[in-house]
Amino acid sequence: MRTFVSVDCVIFGFDGSRLNVLLVQRQSEQYPNSGLKLPGSLIYQEEDADIAAHRVLYELTGIRKMALKQFKSFTSPRRTANPDDLKWLEYAYGNKIDRLITISYLSLCKINRRLNVISKYKTVEWCPVNRLPDMPFDHNQIVAESMEEIKQWLNDDQMVVFELLPSKFTATALRNLYEAIRQKQCDARNFHKKMINMFCVIPLDEKQANVPHRAGRLYKFDKNLYKKRMSI
Amino acid sequence: MRTFVSVDCVIFGFDGSRLNVLLVQRQSEQYPNSGLKLPGSLIYQEEDADIAAHRVLYELTGIRKMALKQFKSFTSPRRTANPDDLKWLEYAYGNKIDRLITISYLSLCKINRRLNVISKYKTVEWCPVNRLPDMPFDHNQIVAESMEEIKQWLNDDQMVVFELLPSKFTATALRNLYEAIRQKQCDARNFHKKMINMFCVIPLDEKQANVPHRAGRLYKFDKNLYKKRMSI
Known part of the structure; x- marks a missing residue:
């Protein structure tokens, strides 16, 4: 053989x-x-x-x-x-x-x-x-x-989504990615509320540029805050 | 080849x-x-x-x-x-x-x-x-x-230790196992305090039988309680 x-x-x-x-x-x-x-x-x-x-x-x-x-x-x-x-x-x-x-x-x-x-x-x-x-x-x-494997990674450690996002991203992009990995929809308003707390995401004083739709606010992920929170 | x-x-x-x-x-x-x-x-x-x-x-x-x-x-x-x-x-x-x-x-x-x-x-x-x-x-x-892999499993889900323990076990056995997987010692008194909360472990009205040393109290793991707590 x-x-x-x-x-x-x-x-x-x-x-x-x-x-x-x-x-x-x-x-x-x-x-x-x-x-x-x-x-x-x-x-x-x-x-x-x-x-x-x-x-x-x-x-x-x-x-x-x-x-x-x-x-x-x-x-x-x-x-x-x-x-x-x-x-x-x-x-x-x-x-x-x-x-x-x-x-x-x-x-x-x-x-x-x-x-x-x-x-x-x-x-x-x-x-x-x-x-x-x-x-x-x-x-x-x-x-x-x-x-299925990356869905499990997301369960074990939320940080995994930020390896796929650019350093600045909209709330919609984060939600879309989260839904794509989880393979199910989540409520947009609830997600936005949870986002800041769960994900250690910080709103920036900056908006998207050169987009065909209304420019969305940009956010960034605070890795240090996340790590600090996880180590408790 | x-x-x-x-x-x-x-x-x-x-x-x-x-x-x-x-x-x-x-x-x-x-x-x-x-x-x-x-x-x-x-x-x-x-x-x-x-x-x-x-x-x-x-x-x-x-x-x-x-x-x-x-x-x-x-x-x-x-x-x-x-x-x-x-x-x-x-x-x-x-x-x-x-x-x-x-x-x-x-x-x-x-x-x-x-x-x-x-x-x-x-x-x-x-x-x-x-x-x-x-x-x-x-x-x-x-x-x-x-x-290293099972150490990671333990980090992701504490329940993993109970796959290795008999259904009734002593606090010392649980700590020994925890230390063996983590490859480091932990303080016996602190561990005992944490044990009941972290691990959803229930003390039984029963002691070890046929042991050459002082018989230790036996405990069991409450899987349902653990799952309930994890799903919050």
């Missing part, structure tokens, strides 16, 4: 209204299933999984040190059940492959961070998590389980 | 004073490094990692459904750097192996649960986490990282 091990990266980004995942398009057009997928790679001989995942992210973003957390291994023998997926895989890596196990990594990324794609991919795009295309292997399942 | 993927199980058990890990002794005596190690196995062709890990536990304990959580993959190319480890591995599995990646699983087990070992192992024993032998591969590192 020729078993290969890969890494796949689930990179979340928030655009102010929707939660997105970074997807790439496979290079080869000659295989039927050459649509969008999670960025990933086989682990090279001299690499461990962390190094391979950082390499994938570097090729996508030009950033060498991105916060990246090993999430879960996906190991079902059925992962490569689709012959199209397997054909593409063997074409891309030039190997006969019987089984492909993948180790998934999660990253929360500020979406306004400029991406310097230096990779082999034809397309790199942010795709809303609730409008994902059908992806090869079990990539849809990997994203679904990753969503 | 012949890559193989295994699972390794870190099963924690608490004996009232010390935190232990369940170790097994390899069957083969003819190889130098045939000492204690974590229970594990290569993943069989038709299995996913979860099924393989449950199989390993079943062979060790006779229990089919044990709570088991995938923790982390260990993937360093240096895992098999010790020729003795590799020799044993190839002898045990009858395959030439270039690289061995392992997926670790964690389990918290009540140590008084009777183990029906139906496995191939010569010895199965509980070993205190602070007196582990030198184990093959990176098994010492796996246990060390697992300790």
Whole structure:
């Protein structure tokens, strides 16, 4: 049995209204299933999984040190059940492959961070998590389980939302993000009331610029206040 | 490159004073490094990692459904750097192996649960986490990282300690366990004061039986009260 091990990266980004995942398009057009997928790679001989995942992210973003957390291994023998997926895989890596196990990594990324794609991919795009295309292997399942994982992170530590927001943000953006991760709506007025206390969010004397709608007040997160409160 | 993927199980058990890990002794005596190690196995062709890990536990304990959580993959190319480890591995599995990646699983087990070992192992024993032998591969590192992980679980949810305790326990046992996971001592008097409130622990009208020292009062954990308090 020729078993290969890969890494796949689930990179979340928030655009102010929707939660997105970074997807790439496979290079080869000659295989039927050459649509969008999670960025990933086989682990090279001299690499461990962390190094391979950082390499994938570097090729996508030009950033060498991105916060990246090993999430879960996906190991079902059925992962490569689709012959199209397997054909593409063997074409891309030039190997006969019987089984492909993948180790998934999660990253929360500020979406306004400029991406310097230096990779082999034809397309790199942010795709809303609730409008994902059908992806090869079990990539849809990997994203679904990753969503559950960051929901758990949010339960354990509210601070996680601020890794996805720019340093200044509107109350609406914070609520949208909160709802996108929790996958349920919350009452706008109640949320606003709770926001200042729960999240240690400070209103600024500043409004949004260059927006097509009424400019909203900007807020920032007070990390020191939050840490102080949590340590009690 | 012949890559193989295994699972390794870190099963924690608490004996009232010390935190232990369940170790097994390899069957083969003819190889130098045939000492204690974590229970594990290569993943069989038709299995996913979860099924393989449950199989390993079943062979060790006779229990089919044990709570088991995938923790982390260990993937360093240096895992098999010790020729003795590799020799044993190839002898045990009858395959030439270039690289061995392992997926670790964690389990918290009540140590008084009777183990029906139906496995191939010569010895199965509980070993205190602070007196582990030198184990093959990176098994010492796996246990060390697992300790950090359950410490994190305890930070996120205090209830985790009660998975390791019998239904009735002494205040000393609870404190010993808490200290073993946190890897630091805490003041006995303060701990006792906090215990009732923090942990939702109820004193019983009952004492230890058949102990060589003064019998301690027994307590139980009020799960419903705890859940109610956490949901506020």
